[in-house]
Amino acid sequence: MKSFDILVVGAGIVGSAVARECALLGWQVGVVSGGTLAGSATAAGMGHVVVMDDSPAQLALTAYSQSLWHQLAAHLPKSAEYEGCGxxxxxxxxxxxxxxxxxxxxxxxxxxxxxxxxxxxxxxxxxxxxxxxxxxxxxxADGIVYPPAVASYFLAEATRLGAEIFPARAVSAAHGEVRLNTGAVLAADRIVLAVGADCKLLPALPIxxxxxxxxxxxxxxxxxxxxxxxxxxxxxxxxxxxxxxxxxxxxxxxxxxxxxxxxxxxxxxxxxxxxxxxxxxxxxxxxxxxxxxxxxxxxxxxxxxATPDKLPCIGSASGLSDDATLWLATGFEGLGITNAPGAARLLVAAMTAQTPAIDVTPYLPARMKAQVSMPYA
Amino acid sequence: MSQDISSDVLVIGAGPAGIAAATIAAEQGLKVIVLDDNRQPGGQIWRNLSTAHHPSTSKRHPKQQALDRLYRSGAQLLTRRVVFNASASGFAEALHETATDSNVETFRFQQLILATGARERFLPFPGWTLPGVFGVGGLQALTRAGYPVAGKHIAVTGTGPLLLAVAAHLVAAGATVTTVAEQAPMLKLAPFAASLWRQPAKLVQGARYRTKLRSATYRTGCWVVKAIASPDSHTLSAIHMTDGTRTWTEPCDLLACGYYLVPNTELAQLLGCALRGSFVQTDAHQRTSILGIFCVGEPTGIAGLEAAIMQGKIAGLACAGKSTPKLLRRVMKQQVFAKNLEYAFALRQELRSLPKQDTIVCRCEDVTFAAMQAYHGWTDAKLQTRCGMGPCQGRVCGPAAEFLLGWKPPISMRQPLYPVPLRALSSPLASTSKVAINKIEGIESTKERI
Amino acid sequence: MPETLALKINGQLVEVPSGTSVAAALLIASQPFRLSVIGEPRAALCGMGICFECRAVVNGRAHRRTCQLFCEAGMTVETNL
Missing domain, CATH: 3.30.9.10 (D-Amino Acid Oxidase, subunit A, domain 2)
Incomplete structure (x- = not known):
């Protein structure tokens, strides 16, 4: 069984940003891409890098992420079509x-x-x-990008640093093991679910x-x-x-x-x-x-x-699952593109017990626990 | 502005098959509307034929005969209608465009006959994007629409029975056809030629073309590998040809190059009709997999003019709940002809290496062969390179990629099937306001012509 | 002699027989129809409304398929070069 430090399930812009961030740490990274790179919301969405103020927590995350986009902009390939159009x-x-x-x-x-x-x-x-x-x-300072090309760039960066991409679908992902539809089983210390709206892998998530x-x-x-x-x-x-x-x-x-x-x-x-x-x-x-x-x-x-409180789930799945290997980066609603770089940084900070750049409490998946047993509002 | 028009039978496409279908259905007493994108009916094969405008004294052209009968039948023909959306629940939306204006019309139907025809298949090769390089049917259509080719030196290449017909047409228009090059080897063409003995009309037609073309070289088993631009401009000056072993240069002003036909199945797919291979699946009565929707002519298989017309008649009758066993038997025979065509003009494997790394495959977005090859399917390639994302919506590069790379085009079809002004998508479906059909502008009504 | 009509192609008056498509008129006037995304001149390919290579600005509206439009007196065609 092939073994990794971390397996990222989902190769949309969030999953690929997480993969790149982890690869930058020198970790052995595997990405389960589902077949098509950036094929779901990342391909379908508009691609805005925009600060939003629906709530203070949303404003904090989008503002933080926007600053990261500004750092990234110079490195993005032309195909990413980054435009600081405001x-x-x-x-x-x-x-x-x-x-x-x-x-x-x-x-x-x-x-x-x-x-x-x-x-x-x-x-x-x-x-x-x-x-x-x-x-x-x-x-x-707002901008726009072409998200599939950005995701592709993130993945190429991760691959350059040694990450391995599996063009297959995950049929289960828990307790340090990811089973693929090809029959293969991969192992890792940590599993990150970055699966957007397709969250069958963790039914407890109220998305x-x-x-x-x-x-x-x-x-x-x-x-x-x-x-x-x-x-x-x-x-x-x-x-x-x-x-x-x-x-x-x-x-x-x-x-x-x-x-x-x-x-x-x-x-x-x-x-x-x-x-x-x-x-x-x-x-x-x-x-x-x-x-x-x-x-x-x-x-x-x-x-x-979409989550009930319109904020993403970034962090350990504890509270939603007794599986200590499971981490989440999902539930971004319409802000997955904007927030991908910020989410990747915050997640890695949590995994490495570093102090995050902003307070992560509003995004912790455990807050969903109260929602789980309740009918959806 | 939008209008709502109802019919028992809506026919989409006024080529030979659509005309036949509409005529028969109307003759059975059904209220029939026929829509076509072009200004004139006739489809590609009868496109802008002058015989239609000036019927000769003695025997009229089959197109004129078909149109006369259509006009007599009471079917309503509406041209310049681009159908960009349709639903099996019983409506189609069309954009009616003139030079100055456009409006959307909603056509409600009980039964629908798709007669959307076929388009040329293009294969990319170095230089194929140069002005002066046309499709074979493309150059014919443009000359029929007023492009004077007299005095031009033209090479006609590619594959299919159209090459000879178009070459003859160009000669008649005063051009010098320098070469007619068919990629299929004589070995494969021979059985096709033999099969023509069972189709005397077709043989006579072929012989007539050859007579007209006595001056031109007709070669089999060779093809164009490159189009060369004149040194000081961006126009064509010569082509490189090959027979697989030898390569040579031929000067020319224009190149007509097309690789037979691709069925237009997009509308059928949007409606949810099942395909069989590349074609719309139909039964003996031309019924598709969707109740009340029929398909006739080339979307169901490339079997030539006669087959298309017979299929049209069968579908027209079927709409009235009738059928004739004789017609059904005759169509069966035509299917043998279709198989022979398919065999004779099958694309040779060498054509897969026509495009070089830097050859543009998607002309709308200028995506090169190398850029596309880096991906393993349409979805990835589209997302990462934009190929197929331009206004032709993959109608040109899709079939090319299917041949070159084995990519099946993604089947999810959505409106608009053709680019349309945004307001065509934003205007509400017309309510049931009863607009009298004969008041609609642009109608080619039957009544004045009887 | 067929009837003729005059239209403006890139500011130049061009006379064509009536019944001429705008695409044919552009070919008669030896004008490329458009510049492609990477700047190559392009002209009509399919002649039947499929390939969209013949797009031009007709009467002020961009991206019209000129092979599907017929010349009218006083029409303006610009190829955005």
Whole structure:
């Protein structure tokens, strides 16, 4: 039986970031990739590096991760398409605009610089937004990446440092053993589950699949310059029970526009749901009317791994499992790309009993214990 | 703006098979609508044939005969409709585009006949992206749409019965066809030629092409390995040809190169119809695996014009709950012809080494053969290289990769099947507002023509 | 003589017989249709709406398949070179 210091199950952006971080320590790393590298949420998602303030713990983790992205940026290959384009939170009405100074002040407390934009400044920054929007908040340090290429880079780094990749699926992962669908069994001191929304390996985890739709256009360079998000986005992301859409658009390095977003529970199939797609695109066209004539190439769906408190699970699985070899890095909802570098660092700090850069208490999987026996809220 | 139009039978594709299906179904008293992406009906084989516009005095072209009968049948033909979404629950959405405007129409149907035809297969080789390199059917379509080729020196290469037909067409248009090069060896072509004896019409057609082409060299067992750009511009000046042992250079202005046909099965797949190999699975009555959905012509197998028309008739009748054993028997015979075609024009293994490391395979995203080869399947390669992610949605590089690398294209099909303006995806399905069909703009109505 | 019409291709007035597709007009005018992602000039390949190599800006709208559009008097075509 092949033996490792650590086995990472899942080769999305989080799993590959963890694999790289562990390989950097000189550990013997094995990665169970499931067949396709970065094939699930990492492939389906938008790829934003964005600071979010849904809760203080979310803000702390995204701000920390953003700083790590800035360090990474210089090393990323061109294929990673890293663009420090910044995010503009768009205010449509007075209710939205009230949030702007508060958000500005809150971000400042976490060391994140932001600029408040007037209606005129917003129109100047993004001429294709509809008229009548009343302002916004620019977060210059936010960026976007092409996640599958980043995951691939992380894995290549890990492999260069000796990590081994198994293009197979894990059928079980517990007590220092991972069984593959090929029949092979691998052993390790530690196992990390970085399996996104596909968490059959640890049924005790209260993670739900939260479906999203996306659409991408042909190339229209310069049509959009920043990542744009409506200030109502957090309301959409926050709601746990209702299907919701929000205006969110990214200018990809190719000149293509990636358009989101939608959130749904209870819809488990990958098929496009025309009604959700229509609502999502209507929302986008409402904010940016001239989108309507742009050529759309593709639409697709993906699944976010959502926890009840909307924070990820990073750390030992103790409390959820009596298996001391089991660690978790999952449940990132829509922030897996942003938070991957931070999560990898925090996890490794916990494994090596180092002091983490930020307080990890809000992300510890053990907090889910209370949720386990309860019906999902 | 969107409109909602209902029919008993919706036919998608107005090539010979679709026209035949629509005609028969309408003659049976069903309300039939036929949609086509192009401005004119006729599909690729009858594309922009001038005979259709100016029917000659004595015997009219089969296309005109078919269209006359279609118009008489009462079926409604709507052209310039790009079907980008459809559901087995009974609707298809199409974008109606003109030079200045576009709107979405929803077509509700009881039964659906897919007659989506085939496209050319392209194989990448060094220089195939140069302006001046066309598909074989591609160059024919462009000349029929007004591209003057008179005085041009043209090489026609690749594989399939289309090579001779197109070469003859180009000669008739005033071009000098310098060479017609068929990759298949004579050994394999001979049984195909022999099978034509059982299909006299086809033989006469072939002989007519050869007569027109007396000046051109017709070679079998050779193919193009490289297209050469003129030194001072980005246009074609010559090609390198090979017969597997010897390589030589031939100057030319244009190259027409295509490797037979690939069935258009995307719409069938979106609807959930089962495939058999590369083709849509149908029974003797052209029924697919989905109740109420039929498929005719090339998506079910490349068997030529006559077979496509007969399949269309069978499906049209089947929609009315009828069948004729005679037709069914005749289609069976055509399937033998299809097998012969498949054998005769099978791609030779040497063509797998056509692309070099730096040859672009995905023309939309400029992805090289080397970049694709680094992965072991479509999904990984798509995610990491963007191949197949451009506007053609893998219609060109997909079949090429299947031949070169053995990659089965991923089957998950989603709307839009073709790129469409975003608003086509955002506009709601039209409610049941009853729009009178004869008020729709762009209709090629039957009534005025009778 | 067939009827002709005039359209603007990259600012140049081009006269073509009516019934000419925009793709054919671009070929007549010896204009590459577009620059590819890495900057290579490209022209129509399939002629039947499949390959999208013939995309150009027609009447101000980008990414139109010129092989599927027919020339109209006063039309403007830009190839974004």
């Amino acid at each position: 995010t503009i939170w768009v205010a449509a009405d007075d209710e939205d605009m009230v949030q702007v100074p508060a958000k500005h002040a809150l971000y400042a407390r976490f060391g994140i610089e932001t600029n408040i934009l007037s209606a005129a400044q917003l129109a100047h920054a993004e001429p294709n937004l509809r008229r009548g929007l009343i302002g916004g908040l620019l977060v210059p 739900q699949r939260r479906k999203g739709h996306l659409a991408i256009t042909d190339r229209y360079p310069g049509f959009v310059r920043h990542q744009l998000v409506e200030l109502g986005y957090l309301k959409s992301a926050h709601t746990l029970t209702e299907d919701s859409v929000a205006f969110n658009i990214q200018p990809r390095q190719t000149g293509q526009l990636l358009i989101g977003s939608s959130r749904q529970y209870g819809s488990t199939g990958p098929e496009i749901e025309p009604e959700m797609l229509r609502r999502m695109l209507d929302r986008a066209i409402e904010y940016m009317p001239s989108l309507d004539n742009l050529s759309s190439l593709r639409t697709w769906t993906g699944f976010r791994a």
